[in-house]
Structure formats: C-alpha cells, structure tokens
Amino acid sequence: MRVLRPTVTPYIMGCASVGGNKERKGQLGDLFDITYTDDRFGKDTWEEAESEIQRLSLTKAMEKCNISEKDIGCMFAGDLLNQCGASVFGLLDYKIPLFGIFGACSTAAEGLILASLSVNAGIDLCSVSVSSHNCSAERQFRYPVEYGALRTPTSQWTVTGGASFIVGCRKENALAEIKAVCPGIMCDSGITDANNMGAAMAPAAADTFIAYFNETGESPEDFDYIFTGDLGAEGSDLFRLLMAENGYPNIANHRDCGLLIYDPRDEDIKCGGSGCGCSAAVLSSLILPDLKRGRLKNVLFAATGALMNAATVQQGNTVPGICHLVKLCSTGG
Amino acid sequence: MRVLRPTVTPYIMGCASVGGNKERKGQLGDLFDITYTDDRFGKDTWEEAESEIQRLSLTKAMEKCNISEKDIGCMFAGDLLNQCGASVFGLLDYKIPLFGIFGACSTAAEGLILASLSVNAGIDLCSVSVSSHNCSAERQFRYPVEYGALRTPTSQWTVTGGASFIVGCRKENALAEIKAVCPGIMCDSGITDANNMGAAMAPAAADTFIAYFNETGESPEDFDYIFTGDLGAEGSDLFRLLMAENGYPNIANHRDCGLLIYDPRDEDIKCGGSGCGCSAAVLSSLILPDLKRGRLKNVLFAATGALMNAATVQQGNTVPGICHLVKLCSTGG
Numbered sequence: 001m002r003v004l005r006p007t008v009t010p011y012i013m014g015c016a017s018v019g020g021n022k023e024r025k026g027q028l029g030d031l032f033d034i035t036y037t038d039d040r041f042g043k044d045t046w047e048e049a050e051s052e053i054q055r056l057s058l059t060k061a062m063e064k065c066n067i068s069e070k071d072i073g074c075m076f077a078g079d080l081l082n083q084c085g086a087s088v089f090g091l092l093d094y095k096i097p098l099f100g101i102f103g104a105c106s107t108a109a110e111g112l113i114l115a116s117l118s119v120n121a122g123i124d125l126c127s128v129s130v131s132s133h134n135c136s137a138e139r140q141f142r143y144p145v146e147y148g149a150l151r152t153p154t155s156q157w158t159v160t161g162g163a164s165f166i167v168g169c170r171k172e173n174a175l176a177e178i179k180a181v182c183p184g185i186m187c188d189s190g191i192t193d194a195n196n197m198g199a200a201m202a203p204a205a206a207d208t209f210i211a212y213f214n215e216t217g218e219s220p221e222d223f224d225y226i227f228t229g230d231l232g233a234e235g236s237d238l239f240r241l242l243m244a245e246n247g248y249p250n251i252a253n254h255r256d257c258g259l260l261i262y263d264p265r266d267e268d269i270k271c272g273g274s275g276c277g278c279s280a281a282v283l284s285s286l287i288l289p290d291l292k293r294g295r296l297k298n299v300l301f302a303a304t305g306a307l308m309n310a311a312t313v314q315q316g317n318t319v320p321g322i323c324h325l326v327k328l329c330s331t332g333g
Numbered sequence: 334m335r336v337l338r339p340t341v342t343p344y345i346m347g348c349a350s351v352g353g354n355k356e357r358k359g360q361l362g363d364l365f366d367i368t369y370t371d372d373r374f375g376k377d378t379w380e381e382a383e384s385e386i387q388r389l390s391l392t393k394a395m396e397k398c399n400i401s402e403k404d405i406g407c408m409f410a411g412d413l414l415n416q417c418g419a420s421v422f423g424l425l426d427y428k429i430p431l432f433g434i435f436g437a438c439s440t441a442a443e444g445l446i447l448a449s450l451s452v453n454a455g456i457d458l459c460s461v462s463v464s465s466h467n468c469s470a471e472r473q474f475r476y477p478v479e480y481g482a483l484r485t486p487t488s489q490w491t492v493t494g495g496a497s498f499i500v501g502c503r504k505e506n507a508l509a510e511i512k513a514v515c516p517g518i519m520c521d522s523g524i525t526d527a528n529n530m531g532a533a534m535a536p537a538a539a540d541t542f543i544a545y546f547n548e549t550g551e552s553p554e555d556f557d558y559i560f561t562g563d564l565g566a567e568g569s570d571l572f573r574l575l576m577a578e579n580g581y582p583n584i585a586n587h588r589d590c591g592l593l594i595y596d597p598r599d600e601d602i603k604c605g606g607s608g609c610g611c612s613a614a615v616l617s618s619l620i621l622p623d624l625k626r627g628r629l630k631n632v633l634f635a636a637t638g639a640l641m642n643a644a645t646v647q648q649g650n651t652v653p654g655i656c657h658l659v660k661l662c663s664t665g666g
Contacts, residue, residue, distance in 0.1 A: 001406070002430060007455065045648055073334070074516055082415040082642035084435045088519065089645065092653055097335060097516035099443055100435035100640075102417045110432060114447065120454035122340065140644075183407055183430035186421065307433075309415035311473075312422065315378055320425055 002208075003182045003215045010119040011174035011331065012112075013166040016060035017284035018053045019277075020134070020160030026262040031285035032161070033060050039135065039160050047085060050133035053162040053277070054079070054090025058129045061164040072096045072166075073123035076114050078107040079131045079276055080158070081140065082309075086131050096127070104305030105132075105201075105230050106184065108163065108280035109324035113181040115167035116326075124169055131162030132275025141194065141310055154196040156232045156258060156274035163277070163284035174331050176291040179298070182212045182325040186307065189321070194306075194313045198235020198258075198271055201304035204321030205231060206242035208302055212325055213248065220251045224296045227287065229279035229303035229323070230258035232272030257282035257303075279303040291330045298329040335541075336515045336548045343452040344507035344664065345445075346499040349393035350617035351386045352610075353467070353493030359595040364618035365494070366393050372468065372493050380418060383466035386495040386610070387412070387423025391462045394497040405429045405499075406456035409447050411440035412464045412609055413491070414473065415642075419464050429460070437638030438465075438534075438563050439517060441496065441613035442657035446514040448500035449659075457502055464495030465608025474527065474643055487529040489565045489591060489607035496610070496617035507664050509624040512631070515545045515658040519640065522654070527639075527646045531568020531591075531604055534637035537654030538564060539575035541635055545658055546581065553584045557629045560620065562612035562636035562656070563591035565605030590615035590636075612636040624663045631662045 016033040019026075024035035034056050036042075041052040054077065062068065075094065077087035078101040087100060103110035111128030118126050135145050137158040143149040167178070187204040205228050213219055220226050220243075231239050236256045243251055257279040258272030283301055290296040302325040308317070349366040352359075357368035367389050369375075374385040387410065395401065408427065410420035411434040420433060436443035444461030451459050468478050470491040476482040500511070520537040538561050546552055553559050553576075564572050569589045576584055590612040591605030616634055623629040635658040646652070 004455065047644055047648065078435070080416075082644065083413075083437065083640065085642045085645050088640040088653060089650060092519050092521055095518050097518055098655060099447060099516065102411070102433035102435050104416065114432065114450075117447075117454040117456075118450050121450040122337065122453065123450075183432065185428050185430055186425050188425055307416065307421040309418045311380055311415065312418050315380065317422060320421060322431060 002211045003180055005180045006116050006120045008120045008169055010116040010167050010178040011171055012176045012288060013168045013174050014061050014065035015163055015165045015284040015288055016057045016064055017163040017281040018057045018161055019281060023159060023161045028261055028285050046133055046136040047081060050086035050131050050136050051090035053131040054086055054129050057162050057164040058127060061166050065166045069094050069096050072125050072127050074099060074118060075127045076101050076111040077129040078102050080137050103322060103324060104307055105274055105276050105278060106303040106305030106322055106324045107276045108283060109303035109326050112165060112326050113183055113324055116178050116181055119167060119169050126167045127164055128167060129164040130276040130280045132158050132277040134158045134160045137275060151270055152195045153270060154234045155270045156197060156272050157269045158275040159261060159273045159278040159281060161277035161281045163280035171331055175288045176328045177331050178326055179329045180327040182208055184208050184322040184324045186320045186322050188318050191319050192316060194308060194319060197274060197306040198232040199238055200306045200319040201321035202231055202235040202238035202242060204323040205239050205302060205304050208323040208325050210246050220248055220253060223253060223298050223300055225253050225255050226251060226300040228256045230274040231256050231304055232258040234271045291328060294330055294332045296330060301326045301328055335544045336513055338513045339449050339453045341453045341502055343449040343500050343511040344504055345509045345621060346501045346507050347394050347398035348496055348498045348617040348621055349390045349397055350496040350614040351390045351494055352614060356492060356494045361594055361618050379466055379469035380414060383419035383464050383469050384423035386464040387419055387462050390495050390497040391460060394499050398499045402427050402429050405458050405460050407432060407451060408460045409434050409444040410462040411435050413470045436655060436657060437640055438607055438609050438611060439636040439638030439655055439657045440609045441616060442634065442636035442659050445498065445659050446516055446657055449511050449514055452500060452502050459500045460497055461500060462497040463609040463613045465491050465610040467491045467493045470608060484603055485528045486603060487567045488603045489530060489605050490602045491608040492594060492606045492611040492614060494610035494614045496613035504664055508621045509661045510664050511659055512662045513660040515541055517541050517655040517657045519653045519655050521651050524652050527641060527652060530607060530639040531565040532571055533639045533652040534654035535564055535568040535571035535575060537656040538572050538635060538637050541656040541658045543579050553581055553586060556586060556631050556633055558586050558588050559584060559633040561589045563607040564589045564637055565591040567604045624661055627663055627665045629663060634659045634661055
C-alpha cells in the first residue's frame with residue numbers, strides 16, 4: 001500500500017512563488033507573485049540570494065493567507081544546497097518548528113505529503129518551502145557559471161526560484177484539496193551522467209504513477225492533467241515510453257513542469273527547467289490558481305528528484321531517481 | 334503549542350546500532366549490535382562505508398523485529414553528507430518509500446517525531462535511519478583526516494556509526510512508548526566557529542527543554558534522565574547554565590550522548606562525540622534497552638543539531654542550532 005488517503009482532509013490554503021530574471025521572462029513570468037530582475041536578490045552571494053527566495057515566498061504565502069508565524073505549527077523546508085543551507089538561513093527569523101527535508105527536485109511534493117500527514121496527526125497548519133538557484137546549484141554540483149562551461153544537450157536549467165505552501169485542515173478559501181498521496185521509492189536505472197537527470201528520474205516517475213494507478217484503479221484519463229516535476233524533454237519522452245510499455249499508452253494529458261516554465265525559444269535551457277523551485281513554482285503560479293478558479297477539477301502532481309551529490313558522481317556512483325505524487329482536487333468540485 | 338501528544342500512541346518496536354572501531358572501544362562498545370574494527374566497513378571509500386552503516390543498521394533492526402521490507406510503510410533517513418548521500422546509497426536496495434530528512438546531528442529525533450506523526454496518520458510501521466562517519470564528515474566540513482589537522486579544544490569527534498529504529502502502533506514487545514514530541518525551533522546565538530558546535534547547539538537545547546517544561550508543567554525531576562544529543566563538555570556546561578538562568582537550576586539527571594559514547598581517556602575526542610550517529614547509537618544501544626527492561630521508566634531524549642555547510646562557514650555565516658525532543662516511557666510502567 002503506497003497510496004495514502006488522509007482521513008482528515010488536508011487543504012492547500014495558500015501559496016506564493018518567487019522567480020529570478022529568466023523565470024520572469026519565461027512562459028509563467030506574469031503569474032509569479034514576486035520576480036527580481038537581479039538574480040542576486042539584493043544579496044552578496046548566490047547562497048544568500050537563494051535564502052532570500054525562501055524568506056520572500058514564505059512571507060508572501062503567509063500574507064496572502066492572512067496568517068502569522070504563531071499560527072503555523074511546523075515548517076517543512078528543503079533545497080538543493082548542502083545541508084539544506086538555503087532553507088536554514090532563509091527561514092532563520094521564523095520562530096516556527098522546522099523539519100529539514102531532502103528529496104532533490106521532488107522536495108515540494110515530499111513536503112506536501114509530510115504536511116498532509118501532519119494535518120492528519122493534529123497539526124492545524126503547516127508550511128512547505130522549497131527553493132533552488134541556478135548559480136548556487138551549478139557551482140555546487142557542476143561548475144561555477146562564471147566559468148562558462150559548455151552544457152550538454154540533455155542538461156537542464158536549474159530554476160532560480162521557489163515557492164511556499166500553507167497546508168491546513170480548513171476548507172474555507174482553500175486553493176485545493178489533497179485527496180491522496182503516494183510517496184516515492186528510489187529507482188536506479190544505472191545513469192551516471194549528472195547532466196542527464198531526465199533519464200535518471202523518468203523510471204522513478206513511471207514507477208510512482210504505475211503504483212498509483214494500479215492501487216487506485218484510476219487511470220490517466222480520469223484527470224485533467226498529470227504533471228511531472230522536471231523530467232524535461234528527454235525525461236518526458238522516456239517517461240511516456242515507460243508508461244506505454246506498462247499499459248498506459250494514452251497520456252496525452254501529461255505535462256512536465258520543466259517544459260512549462262521557460263520560453264521555449266531560449267536556447268540556454270536545453271532540455272528544460274529543473275531544481276526544487278521548478279515544480280514548486282509551476283504548482284504555485286499555474287496549477288493551484290487554476291484549481292481554485294475551477295478551470296481544473298483534478299490533477300496528479302508528481303515531483304521528481306535526482307539523488308546525487310558532487311562526490312557520489314565523482315566516485316562513479318549512479319544517479320537514482322525518486323518521485324513523490326500528490327492528488328489535488330478543486331474544492332468546488 | 335510546540336508539544337504534540339499523539340492520539341494514536343507510537344511505539345519504538347525495535348532498533349539496531351552500528352559502530353566503527355573507536356566506538357567499539359568506547360564506553361558503550363559492548364552494547365552495539367554491530368561493530369567493525371575496519372572503519373571502511375569493507376568498502377572502498379568513506380562515503381560507501383557510511384552507506385554501509387545505514388544498510389547494516391536497518392537490516393539488523395528489521396531482523397530483530399522479525400519484519401520484512403513489505404511491512405514498512407515508509408523510511409525516514411538522513412545523515413551529514415551532502416544531499417543525504419549516505420542514506421540514499423545505503424538504502425537504495427530497499428523498495429520502501431523514502432523521505433529524506435535533515436536536522437544535522439538532531440536527525441534521529443527529527444525522524445522519530447515524523448515517524449510518530451506518520452503512525453498517527455495511519456501508517457502502521459515506519460523506519461528511521463541515521464548515520465555519520467568521522468572521515469566522510471571531516472573531509473566534507475573541515476579537512477580530510479589524512480591531513481592530520483590539529484583539532485581545537487572545543488571540537489568534537491564525529492561518530493562513525495548509526496542506528497535504525499522501527500516505529501509502529503503496536504504495544505506488544507515494544508521497546509518504549511513515544512508519549513510526546515516537541516520539534517525544534519532554530520536558535521542563532523552568533524557562533525561562527527565550526528569547531529565549537531556545543532556552543533552553537535546549547536541555546537537550542539535550552540529553548541526546546543524550556544518550551545517543553547513550560548507547556549507541560551513537567552520538570553526535569555519528573556524524569557529518570559534528560560538526555561541531550563551531542564552537546565559535548567563545552568555545550569553541556571552552557572546548556573546547564575542556560576537552564577539555571579531560566580529557572581531550572583537542578584538538572585543533575587542531565588546526561589549528554591556525546592559524553593557517554595567514548596572512552597573519556599581518549600584524548601582524540603576533545604569535547605565529546607557528535608554526528609547524527611552519536612545520539613542515535615546511544616539511544617539504540619543504551620537508553621531503549623534500559624527502558625525495555627524497566628531499568629528506566631521515562632526519559633526525555635533531545636537530539637541537537639548544528640546547521641551549517643562548508644560554504645556558509647566560509648562565507649562567515651553563523652551556525653544556528655536546533656533541538657528536537659522526544660518523551661520516551663517504558664511500556665511496563
């Protein structure tokens with residue numbers, strides 16, 4: 001039993017998204033709550049800039065929900081920096097219990113699942129905050145962007161951005177209902193190329209969706225859309241192939257957050273966006289508002305993560321993938 | 334309200350501890366389930382050795398509980414390596430949903446709290462696995478041990494070891510009951526010395542204990558012991574000072590896991606043990622067995638973490654602390 005159906009229904013009460021300059025110029029630029037033209041967000045280092053993304057998104061999400069820090073029982077927060085550094089320094093001023101989490105680019109969905117469990121265990125209101133920053137991530141995992149290293153065709157562009165979500169037990173004014181969750185199992189398909197994360201994550205995405213559909217008896221056509229986190233172009237092709245091989249040939253309603261966020265004419269992007277901030281910002285800026293206004297009735301949101309660090313890659317380890325899934329429904333429906 | 338009292342009582346059903354050579358020669362050496370004289374644990378790298386600690390401890394804990402991976406609804410796992418690397422590669426063979434967590438050296442208690450919430454949300458059985466390794470941690474946070482860098486008087490010795498815990502809803506044969514939990518809020522006291530983690534964590538420990546005692550009306554004397562994670566000698570002194578300043582002068586029953594694990598005559602250790610594996614191994618090898626056999630009736634177990642990474646330290650950031658607390662009671666009492 002991987003699919004969990006909460007007995008106390010958790011709702012996403014509010015959210016806020018933050019983006020950098022390339023995100024501002026992307027397809028969803030106008031939908032972000034906050035964007036900066038300066039990717040340093042007024043700070044001295046890329047790491048401090050990413051912390052500022054965390055701080056801005058949680059502050060904005062709380063403001064939009066009209067709540068203060070004393071209302072929040074606990075925060076779940078994560079990012080791609082070593083030891084959750086962006087979350088720690090971004091949220092340091094909040095006097096709220098903190099659970100640091102790590103699911104690579106799947107962290108938003110991991111946080112939403114854990115927030116759902118917390119609401120079921122009696123915590124009235126939780127927050128989930130995630131972020132990524134192109135420049136802090138690239139220098140940590142690959143090369144400082146200042147080096148101007150050539151990027152391979154399968155590489156993806158780490159999103160400079162993030163989002164925060166407020167999850168609680170009240171239906172009133174909620175953006176969406178969390179109807180079911182399906183946490184991810186690690187899948188290792190032997191990929192050792194840290195520049196091909198789509199291929200590393202696609203098997204995990206297929207594994208989670210297949211487990212979900214098999215257990216529930218639901219199928220892709222039952223949903224307005226099924227979203228994957230950030231498989232990008234390469235990973236999305238592989239994902240659809242794997243789904244077809246496993247009895248789901250018809251997933252025309254599949255969309256990938258990594259392919260939704262940027263301007264497709266931007267050649268820097270290569271295979272699409274990635275990073276914790278990618279799926280989180282798409283969920284916050286595009287999907288949840290459409291669920292709120294009833295334009296969407298129900299979706300599956302499945303964020304995907306590539307599990308690695310610079311040392312494991314250098315030591316020749318594979319890059320296992322993981323995919324956490326959340327079923328979201330309009331509260332009007 | 335920081336203290337949460339589960340409505341469905343979670344129990345620690347089983348546990349297992351793993352240690353390296355210095356841990357084997359320490360005060361609790363005979364109480365570990367598995368120890369190795371070779372700190373590489375038969376592997377090629379320190380990182381793989383740490384992954385092996387994760388794998389060994391979970392395998393042993395499941396074996397001691399007579400359960401298999403299909404019985405476990407989800408795993409919580411974390412370590413000190415970048416991007417939870419030891420957890421990922423140590424637990425990769427387990428086909429169990431994984432939640433990566435990070436609370437620095439407080440990760441064991443963070444995991445026990447989240448496992449308790451999960452049991453309350455309807456997951457029958459969860460596992461919590463944490464690890465640290467002296468050589469993988471030192472080279473990542475400070476210097477490779479092969480450099481032979483001099484260690485300052487306030488430094489602590491990262492434990493090569495770890496433990497896994499099985500948390501579930503059945504009282505039968507349980508080691509202990511998780512009666513209440515109190516998650517930690519980050520406390521920043523301005524420490525910038527990555528070699529004085531005791532001072533960085535002591536204010537967080539005091540903050541969590543004071544919040545717990547104030548909310549519950551309980552006091553230190555109500556417990557057989559109150560354990561802190563790995564404050565070490567320096568941090569323990571500061572912790573007692575802070576507790577005394579806040580109305581708790583009498584905590585003679587305070588013990589610190591960092592001061593319990595090693596042979597006090599070992600001069601390498603300086604101020605005591607640290608690392609995710611420190612408090613976890615002490616809980617697994619010493620505290621839980623004593624609760625099981627009724628030698629202890631009730632304890633507070635509060636693991637402490639220093640939140641930093643190599644870059645934040647180099648950039649001059651402070652080292653905030655965090656402390657997650659779990660109240661454990663004998664099931665016989």
